[in-house]
Amino acid sequence: MQTVWVFGDQLNRKIGALAKAKPGETRVLLVESEALLGWPRHVQRNHFATAAMRRFGADLEAAGFEVDRRRAPTLRAGFEAHVSEHRPDEVVATEPNARAARALCGELGVSLRRSNQFLCHADDFAAWADGRERLRMEDFYRWTRRRLGYLMDGDEPEGGRWNFDADNREPPPDDPSIFTTPPRSTLDAIDEEVLDSIPESFGARPDGTWATSRRGALARLRHFVDHELARFGPYEDAITQGSWHLAHSVLSPYLNQGLLLPGEVCDRVVARYAQGGIPLASAEGFVRQVIGWREYVWGLYWLWPDHAESNAFAHHAPLPPAFTGAAKTKMACLAETLKGLEDRAWVHHIQRLMILSNFANLVGIDPKQLLAWMSSQYIDAAEWVMVPNVMGMALYADGGRMATKPYVSGGAYINRMSDSCKRCPYDPRRRTGDDACPFTTLYWDFLARHEGALQGNHRMARPLMSMRRLRDLPAVRDRAKQVLRGLEAGSI
Ligand SMILES: Cc1cc2nc3c(=O)[nH]c(=O)nc-3n(C[C@H](O)[C@H](O)[C@H](O)COP(=O)(O)OP(=O)(O)OC[C@H]3O[C@@H](n4cnc5c(N)ncnc54)[C@H](O)[C@@H]3O)c2cc1C
Ligand code: SF4
CATH class of the missing domain: 1.25.40.80 (Serine Threonine Protein Phosphatase 5, Tetratricopeptide repeat)
Structure with a gap:
């Protein structure tokens, strides 16, 4: 009998190897990997991934398929246990959606069928x-x-x-x-x-x-x-x-x-x-x-297999305590976004782009740390979607391979597009002083810090010119240092 190995992000009867499979001729293998579940991830993400797989397995059984549902320390261990118990004639899978899973299939001799899960192969x-x-x-x-x-x-x-x-x-x-x-x-x-x-x-x-x-x-x-x-x-x-x-x-x-x-x-x-x-x-x-x-x-x-390694701004700061849950932040837009993530493991695109990633860039967080953090937070996280969005679109860590300019902004943009500033102790218009908006202060500091890297980009010409005209730039940069220290101490 043939086995079709279905990965947890391929839960559809119409996809690749499963599309032509018939009950009675095909056994389906579904492996729940303890290694994946043990990696720190939002509980709703782990629940969603596991429950969706179990319900899909039950649907296949109801349709007459024999389904081998396994919990195993790793995907490899689940596969090996399946093979030794059932001795299938052949194991096939639809091309997996992640590089590591494709490599694993290669190592294990699993035959891959072309995927139709996306509209453009x-x-x-x-x-x-x-x-x-x-x-x-x-x-x-x-x-x-x-x-x-x-x-x-x-x-x-x-x-x-x-x-x-x-x-x-x-x-x-x-x-x-x-x-x-x-x-x-x-x-x-x-x-x-x-x-x-x-x-x-x-x-x-x-x-x-x-x-x-x-x-x-x-x-x-x-x-x-x-x-x-x-x-x-x-x-x-x-x-x-x-x-x-x-x-x-x-x-x-x-x-x-x-x-x-x-x-x-x-x-x-x-x-x-x-x-x-x-x-x-x-x-x-x-x-x-x-x-x-x-x-x-x-x-x-x-x-672009090397995209995840990008770090064009040479940012190496760790995640601030507000991201790790070690401290609360007083910044209303950030606190509300983090609360949304805690409640549902999901926030919408602009919160991902213009609050979380913008903030990460302004603070100088290591792109790989942000990538890992976001991957652990979102209900919809997947390597293929996360890497280009974080490294290319959101952080411009690839130096402009994907986006034409960095999505960075100060508090004025957030004030225009959200209602958070009304509830915030900081003032989006101010760049110096104790009540200056951290986004605004850090935005100007970011432009000054990366002036050399950005000056060849014509879309950044106006922001750079505005930054050079700031008479109080030294004071802004001093305030930026204070803000960074405050973020680390959990007092901002
Ligand atoms: C830093 C960052 C990280 C992101 N991480 C993820 C992630 O882990 N998983 C994920 O699916 N999306 C991710 N996105 C893309 C996008 O934010 C989400 O797809 C979207 O917020 C999902 O909500 P929705 O279904 O209501 O989307 P809608 O606004 O209703 O859009 C419809 C659909 O379009 C697709 N889509 C829209 N924008 C994108 C995009 N930039 N990239 C890929 N698909 C898109 C999604 O499938 C989405 O369901 C990320 C974006 C950024 C800036
Ligand atoms: S003032 Fe600044 S920190 Fe506060 S909500 Fe507005 S943009 Fe965010």
Whole structure:
């Protein structure tokens, strides 16, 4: 009998090796690795990963498959125990989504089937990238949209524009109750069993926010399409205490684990758009995130094996105590973002980019430490998506291989796009003095510190010129030293 080894982020009957497998002819292997669970990760992440795997195994059994579900010290140990017990004729797997798992399959002699979990296979991405000087997301997106035919009018984009991103910069609305809360699941016996079986960890216990089955994931997708899609776009960059999700789809964990597939999600969105009542900008904005950004970072992960090693700014500072939980911070925007992570293992894109990563860059945190920390915090964390987003997009640690400029800002941006500053003891307009906003002080200090590295970048010319014109720059830089000391001591 043949074994199909299904990894924990390939939980879908339509993926690769499983797509053609038939009950009676195929045994499925699912390994829960104690090494992965033992690595410090948010409890909701460990619960989600484990419960989703167990429910998928149960679904396969209900469909008639024999399923070997194993808990083992490592993936390798689980595989070896399976082989020695069942003596399969052959073990096959769908190309895994992480380098380490692919290497392991190579070492163990597992035959790999081509993956269709993404809409652009890494080989096709490499062919697209070949010979291009810059790998711009927008170029990739247009190529992909033409290829897949989403929202196209012949060879041209529907509505005459490829991209409505410039319209998506609204601050939070006065009334955040316009956003509807995604459905919740009721925890059942499987969840309790899972919680009993995973190691003690940090973060709030699961409360049903995250679905752990395909059925639950489909319900979240339905909710988004029916209730939030029409609002998707304008508030993508806004941050408000009044709504943790705004109009975001909150679907990334399901897409990354295989519970949903990117094509079916886009099909639903485009079909709902075709029925009317959904602005083109909303449908296009969502499709761009999935077939553009998501597939683009997937392709970059495979194209650039050394990306995780980037550290162009030579940043080596450790994580501040506010990140490790050793101290609280008085900075409202940061404290609220960290609380969101503790509560749900998820915060939205702008909190990841313009609060957490921006802060890390301004403070000079070692990129690899930030990468490891984020990987331990997010419900949707995966190496392929984390590395390009952190090293390329968020930190510019790759020196501009991916992004055209660093996403750094002072408090003025956060004040415009969030409601946090109202609750903060610091003043986003001030750069010196005890009540100066740490973001604002550190922003100018960052530009002064990295002036040499940034001056060749024409997109940084204006910020650098403004920095050079600051009459109080020496005082700002003194205050920056104080802020860094305060962060370390947990007093900021
Ligand atoms: C520093 C940093 C770390 C990140 N880490 C992760 C991560 O570990 N896992 C993860 O899935 N995403 C990550 N992202 C990308 C993005 O923030 C999340 O995909 C998004 O917040 C998920 O929420 P959502 O499903 O509501 O997204 P929506 O705003 O509703 O977007 C729809 C979908 O588009 C995709 N998408 C959007 N932006 C990106 C992007 N930049 N890269 C890849 N896919 C994207 C996601 O699948 C998402 O579900 C990171 C971004 C940054 C800046
Ligand atoms: S004042 Fe500065 S630290 Fe406080 S919430 Fe605003 S941006 Fe954040």
